[in-house]
Amino acid sequence: MVFSSLTFLYFFLPLSLIFHYASRNNLYRNIALTIFSLIFYAWAEPMWIYLMIFTAMFDYGMGIFIENNRGSAKAKLGVTLSVIVNLSLLVAYKYGGFIYDNISMIGPLPFDRPTNTLPVGISFYTFMVISYVVDVYRGDVKAQRNPINFLMFISLFQHLVAGPIVRYSQLSEQVNRRTIDWNxxxxxxxxxxxxxxxxxxxxxxxxxxxxxxxxxxxxxxxxxxxxxxxxxxxxxxxxxxxxxxxxxxxxxxxxxxxxxxxxxxxxxxxxxxxxxxxxxxxxxxxxxxxxxxxxxxxxxxxxxxxxxxxxxxxxxxxxxxxxxxxxxxxxxxxxxxxxxxxxxxxxxxxxxxxxxxxxxxxxxxxxxxxxxxxxxxxxxxxxxxxxxxxxxxxxxxxxxxxxxxxxxxxxxxxxxxxxxxxxxxxxxxxxxxxxxxxxxxxxxxxxxxxxxxxxxxxxxxxxx
Amino acid sequence: MSRNLNSAFFLLVIFGMPLVLLIAKKEVFSVDEKRKLATIPEFNYTTYLSGKWAKGVDDYIDDHFPFRNSFIQGASVFHASKGFMLENAEKVVVIPKRAKKIAKASTEEEAAAMKFLDDFEEEYSGSMLIIDGCVYPMGGGSPKMSKSFSKMVSEYAEELKGETRVFSAVAPLSSAFIPVEKYRKYNEQNQRTLAAIGSSLSNGALFCDVFTELNKHVDKKLYFGTDHHWKPIGAYYAYVAFCKTAGFAPVPLDKMDKKVKYNFVGTMYQHTRDPSVKANPDTMEYWVPKVETSAVRYGEYGFNKYTNTKVFHHGCSGGNTYSTFLGGDAPLIRIKTGVKNGKKAVVIKNSMGNAFSVFLVSHYQEIWVVDFRYSKQNLIELIRANNINDMIFAVGMYAAMSNGTINMMRNLAKQHGVYIPKPASPTTNDSIITIQEPADTLN
Incomplete structure (x- = not known):
């Protein structure tokens, strides 16, 4: 879905506002926002939602693992593994065809060219999760312990498909508590x-x-x-x-x-x-x-x-x-x-x-x-x-x-x-x-x- | 106060519009656009996963949005207000690229009309010139791009050397025939582009000089004013150009049955929304060769299934008038004729080729019409399995100017869709969709 569509402006947005503001409970609001963000993401290309959820949950786990082992080699291993996995997914889905084309100029490859379409927003959310795990490793932010809150941070429909690349440090407090007023x-x-x-x-x-x-x-x-x-x-x-x-x-x-x-x-x-x-x-x-x-x-x-x-x-x-x-x-x-x-x-x-x-x-x-x-x-x-x-x-x-x-x-x-x-x-x-x-x-x-x-x-x- | 008013206005609009949409009576047909409006799409696992359901919802909301016609008229006013027109300047409308609309077609003709719209949306964007209610694209291709097309055609000629003759018959844009002197540049540009195709063909590929033949008849209206296709008379002169190259004697117009359709308002109006275009509907004269024909089309229901169809669909009217020819676009159509000369042809085409292909029935016993955008058959296999004599690329210029569409044509030789070698006598019920229509007998 895109913001500049009638479906978004006149159906998705009012419904998401109704459900978000139906309760003052922050966890409820986060769950509502997460569900609406997933609907937003899956609107045109439902198949890629699994990849986005996998990325979010993997890095949610890695964040906790790194924090639990802060200062040890395990933390370093964790952050390295996270960066490698995230970049590998990005390379595979975004650059697979490009790499194939360039290598096959040298000589034929024994397998077909990858034909994946680019998962929407992968360049943005990959950088977001990388910045998160690196910041946790550096001790700049605390790991998010609630998977719903973390999934919401990654999948927020406001930034998911074309940024800005939001840093967790910017939103960590707002994920847990938000001030909302008419101003x-x-x-x-x-x-x-x-x-x-x-x-x-x-x-x-x-x-x-x-x-x-x-x-x-x-x-x-x-x-x-x-x-x-x-x-x-x-x-x-x-x-x-x-x-x-x-x-x-x-x-x-x-x-x-x-x-x-x-x-x-x-x-x-x-x-x-x-x-x-x-x-x-x-x-x-x-x-x-x-x-x-x-x-x-x-x-x-x-x-x-x-x-x-x-x-x-x-x-x-x-x-x-x-x-x-x-x-x-x-x-x-x-x-x-x-x-x-x-x-x-x-x-x-x-x-x-x-x-x-x-x-x-x-x-x-x-x-x-x-x-x-x-x-x-x-x-x-x-x-x-x-x-x-x-x-x-x-x-x-x-x-x-x-x-x-x-x-x-x-x-x-x-x-x-x-x-x-x-x-x-x-x-x-x-x-x-x-x-x-x-x-x-x-x-x-x-x-x-x-x-x-x-x-x-x-x-x-x-x-x- | 101002802050609250700001939020209140916004919320009123974004909550009010959908309420009106839900409450208001839904129209099923747009008189202005001459098309059925979208219905609520069917939701199931397949439509959801493919994104068709979501697209269907978008289309439904768009088609039934409150005050839709007023908004569309308002948009025209906005576009006219972005600047001013010089005195005596013709009107120019800039059409952005658009996505395909997915809507349900309830008849074969509707489906065909939608494909024409797709065809338009894929290829036509940019400035459109409007003169006396007729729309012309402002362009004429380029010799540089035409070489890619020639290369692709020549590759087929190389592959089929000694087996099948390969012809290029590319239609110019209607811009070549704008009846205003200052736009003569587009005539020359079209000529240069198409001549460059001819000069860069190799491996024995044959060039049909469609432009020169059409250019001899600029006194006639060769293209529709409200639609992006050529008129049957334009397609006829392309056929004459083909016959000259292929060594056939073209059938004179007066040896065919002439028919007329009125009030055709096509794709150019749908996209420019200019009232002068709507007020200037086209009349379509067309000519039916006096040859017995029958036809089947493949692909709509799977590539191993076919429906009976006709070469001419005389019932098509209104916005679907151009679907008179072959019933519109289909991945693959096989035509059998009463001409018992054993000759066979395959036409590789987009919708411009439809009006052209129907004239070929006078010269071939069998004609395969392949729409390069939809066909999944391997073209080389099809040609060899059926001993096809002539292969004709009959496409509009935009298709010959885009690497995307050229690659689609090239890929016909590489793809491995299901191929049906001898289809015309169905034996089992599950291999045919039974739409029984009489063969198109015209004698």
Missing amino acids: RISQGVTRFSIGLFKKVVIANVAGALVDKYMVTELYNLSSYEGWFGIAMFSIQLYFDFSGYSDMAIGLAKLFGFDFDENFKNPYAAISVADFYRRWHISLGRFFRDYVYIPLGGNRKFQNRNILIVWFLTGLWHGASWNFALWGTYFGVLMVIEKYSKKVLDRTPRFLKHSYTLVLIVFSRAIFYFVDFDQMTYFIGNLFVSDNPINPGFLTDLTSHVYWLILVLILCIPWDEIYTAESSTRLKWTARYAYVQPAVNLALILLSTLLLVNSTFNPFLYTRF
Whole structure:
């Protein structure tokens, strides 16, 4: 199931709220949430629920085992075993076909190519359980002793299929006791409404243009249209994923949880490193804490560590070499930026911002095309193209111009320009409070308008 | 106060809408969309595990959502408000990719119409140009992509060298024939793409110059305006192009029986929802060769079972008008004709090939029609076991421009579905679904 569907919004969500709030007993609420989360997960692909439950229960047991043997070799064995099992499942289900294809290029293999479809959310929940067992091993968190509570933490429908990658330390207290009040629920409603709007009104509209400019018309594009297509994909990716994160954060609040922010105005970044401090923050933190720092971090072999982390970050996004290339591209840029710090510090802000935007938007071409022939053609065509501008291009621009202006406005980091202490912000926040209920209602109804007769709205990041 | 109002509005909407849905009277048929609305799906272990039940529930909620038609109209207003149209500019609607809808079909024709919708959804997205109530995709393929298709066809030619002739007959997009000068670019683009298929075929694979033949008749309306298929007249000129390559004399139109169907509003309206398209329904003239035919189709009820069918389904109307040809898409159809020349052909097609295939009955004693998207038969085995003389790829351009669909066609040679060597005389009751219809006798 996806958040941006009528089934979720008008049936699953009200029912889950009714059952969750039917009792004040926390255990009851956790059981209700767990059952609804399993229904949510099993909606379209019931077969993979067993894998998710196995993972949760295995790591629930490993957490207790590690805690019971803290400080001994058994704990180390436990955490090692857990990481190996979890990564093996991830590799088998996500990368099996990819590995097969690459090995079979050397020589034929005596067995058929694995044909598993990717279990939804496996990349996200695998990282969650790994961070849990490692944190228990490090003594950063206490092991969860109640299997229902642990299964709920892993399977919470708010984050299960596309993150954010929630750390147990963030939710450990909320799993056992949650504070719920109308203020939090109102914040959740606002956040969810904004997220749904971003997904349905911005990302989906951009997606239709991406289909045209990067698929249907791929080989007939002028350079201008190529850049337009890739800019649309940049918009789609950001509003799709950040919309999902907004909805996840909003839904979490409706049930008394607080998730950390996953995006902070990424397109306002002034360097590539800055961009990735603002984009998919929970993934960046995972790699920082569980890969980069254990490898030596800034202390030794920093360049190597950066490249390894970004290669893995790329591969995390998908079982294809283009993702590895995409990750490596950023790894190299990070290293270059590290050595160019003095130059960058002296560069005017708008130039830094422009340079970052161009590199980020360009990277989307590597990210988008799994087929290397298509990728190289598209990238080459961005710079040199024999194709004339298509007759429909101007029409596409004018017929989306108000929408494009809205997108630009939404990309501006208003909360950074007008900080929380700003008098202008305080004044407008107070005024906005009066119209906020009506605005949120309008966002929900407008999104519903576009969801009717458009039943399938997968989020891009659910495929990773 | 504001906080409570915020939550109250939200809760009112998310609890109110489903209540209205549950209480309101359910319609069973959408007049606008000319289709039966989804019913509550059957729940059992198989439908649940396959995800079909959940998809069915999604479709049911979508089809019966309160104020559905008003919401759809509202969505049109939103899309029209995203920007402005230049003076004298034609209207452009951008269609996103969509998922297949799973709905129950109660008749063979309905099932066929749904498959056409699937066909559309798989291939058609992006900008659609609307001129005088007719919809045209804005594109024309590319020579670069067409080489992958040629390579696949040439692989078959290599495999079947000396046994079976292999033809490529790819239909251009309707964009090739937009009646406005400034869109002539698409005509040239279609031409370049299809010519590139011809120039890159090898191993003796034969090229049918469908574009050139159609382009001679641009004065006629060769494609539907409200649907993504070509009109029978367009398919006829493709057949003429095939005959030129294959060495046959095409049967003139006036030597066939002409029939007409009115008020066809097809897939292009369903996706653009543009009122001018709805107000401009197509008329379909079609021609029936004066040849005795009978046909069976395999696959709907398992690949070892078949149903009797017909080449022409004259009863199809409304949104199902294009299902007149072969009754729509089926994994595998076998046609027997009164032409006693011993020649046999296999047509590899998507729905564009349906209107084309029916003209072949004048030249072959037996025609196998394989829908590459659904067939589980091994194509090479089928060709060799039946001593088939000619193999024809009759597909729309989008199918020839996508690696996904090209690989589907390629995989026909590799897959190992159940193959039925000599099926046409059923002997046991459990191997046939008895839908007895008379053979399509037209003399």
